[in-house]
Amino acid sequence: MxxxxxxxxxxxxxxxxxxxxxxxxxxxxxxxxxxxxxxxxxxxxxxxxxxxxxxxxxxxxxxxxxxxxLIAEDKFRTSVTRDLLDRVFGGNAGSLVAHLLKHEKVSREEVAEIRKLIDRQAKK
Amino acid sequence: MxxxxxxxxxxxxxxxxxxxxxxxxxxxxxxxxxxxxxxxxxxxxxxxxxxxxxxxxxxxxxxxxxxxxLIAEDKFRTSVTRDLLDRVFGGNAGSLVAHLLKHEKVSREEVAEIRKLIDRQAKK
DNA sequence: CCGAATCGTTTAGTGCGCTAAATCTATCAG
DNA sequence: CTGATAGATTTAGCGCACTAAACGATTCGG
CATH class of the missing domain: 1.10.10.10 (Winged helix-like DNA-binding domain superfamily/Winged helix DNA-binding domain)
Known part of the structure; x- marks a missing residue:
């Protein structure tokens, strides 16, 4: 399915x-x-x-x-996010993140949280 | 409209x-x-x-x-991204970014790019 | 027992995105 | 002039999300 x-x-x-x-x-x-x-x-x-x-x-x-x-929320989020990514941002996740940072209110705490994720990501 | x-x-x-x-x-x-x-x-x-x-x-x-x-691509992206954000991620942009980093392939270059954006954001 | 309330089921209709044939119209090739 | 070609317009139909009334069955209050 x-x-x-x-x-x-x-x-x-x-x-x-x-x-x-x-x-x-x-x-x-x-x-x-x-x-x-x-x-x-x-x-x-x-x-x-x-x-x-x-x-x-x-x-x-x-x-x-x-x-x-039956379907998990996370699975659903993945599916719908990928859909947006592919259809609207040309599959470029970076563009989407950039767009979010530029156009959406992202709190200071969220920024910190994201930075942590980024750091972890960078290590891999 | x-x-x-x-x-x-x-x-x-x-x-x-x-x-x-x-x-x-x-x-x-x-x-x-x-x-x-x-x-x-x-x-x-x-x-x-x-x-x-x-x-x-x-x-x-x-x-x-x-x-x-007549409508700009960027405006459209904002609108549709906000829609996803509100309806699927409870309006929490941080969750969406976290989701992207966890589930989508984000290239090293993109990560670097995002980090730059984050830094700029943090200064504000 | 009987009516009211509460289930689930059936039925019906609207709107919109998508699809594309059919049609009308104007231009162009010869 | 005439037929072919390439526009735009009209018309028609499918599928799906959504809406909700109407209906039948079951339970519960009194």
């Missing part, structure tokens, strides 16, 4: 699952509803889709379904 | 325009066709869409249209 491309709301759902580890449809609906309105049936429909593409799985617990993520 | 989200092929078209500065539909079709098959009419249809959403503009030159980008 390929890169697993996700839509906006599908991603919201996955994030709830990654956060909680496991969740019922109702929990997911409520969580998303805290920041934006969404109908419960919409969430359920999307859960179907996610399950069909192998992104999540469920098991019955009583009469409700408990959903769990 | 908002962040200007682009589809996959729309992005290919924009990249040709960013590259060349200006191009006819035919040139764009040929360029894309060098790497993947696409019908000329498809390109023309997409050019319409791009123009409607304000991403490009055209003027007639003889009986053919010459298209030019």
């Amino acid at each position: 390929p890169p697993t491309q996700l839509g906006r709301v599908q991603l919201l759902i996955m994030q709830v699952l990654w956060d909680k580890g496991r969740a019922t449809a109702r929990e997911i609906t409520d969580t998303i509803n805290a920041s934006e309105p969404i109908a419960h049936s919409t969430v359920q429909t999307l859960l179907r889709g996610l399950e069909q593409k192998g992104a999540i799985s469920h098991r019955a617990e009583g009469r409700t379904f408990v959903f769990v993520p | 908002p962040p200007t989200q682009l589809g996959r092929v729309q992005l290919l078209i924009m990249q040709v325009l960013w590259d060349k500065g200006r191009a006819t539909a035919r040139e764009i079709t040929d360029t894309i066709n060098a790497s993947e098959p696409i019908a000329h009419s498809t390109v023309q249809t997409l050019l319409r869409g791009l123009e409607q959403k304000g991403a490009i503009s055209h003027r007639a030159e003889g009986r053919t249209f010459v298209f030019v980008p």
Whole structure:
């Protein structure tokens, strides 16, 4: 199964699952509803889709379904980051980092953190 | 007008325009066709869409249209990068950089380049 | 027992990106 | 002039994300 491309709301759902580890449809609906309105049936429909593409799985617990993520958040991040990298920055990771440093607010602490990573990287 | 989200092929078209500065539909079709098959009419249809959403503009030159980008590649990169950042990395640019360094091949030269940027950043 | 609430399922419709044939129009070769 | 060629425009259809009402089944409060 390929890169697993996700839509906006599908991603919201996955994030709830990654956060909680496991969740019922109702929990997911409520969580998303805290920041934006969404109908419960919409969430359920999307859960179907996610399950069909192998992104999540469920098991019955009583009469409700408990959903769990099958793909790891990190794997997903890698996939989507690489996609951005290839399609928008010509595959040049350096350009992306440069872009981030120039255009995004990166806190002093983050800069320090990055420097540490860089140093470790340079040693290899 | 908002962040200007682009589809996959729309992005290919924009990249040709960013590259060349200006191009006819035919040139764009040929360029894309060098790497993947696409019908000329498809390109023309997409050019319409791009123009409607304000991403490009055209003027007639003889009986053919010459298209030019209206949004800058850099602006686009910023928009799409921020989108990734917010939706996938919780808005934490440091996480994204860390992810890149851990998962992507970053050449020694790139690392050096990044370090320079970091140093400059740190001074501010 | 019965109605309300809560599940999951079915069904339906919208919008958008993408695809490309079909068509109309103007130019150009001969 | 005429046919071919190369523009642009129109039209049509697919797939997918998203939306959510409607429906059927089950459980729970009283």
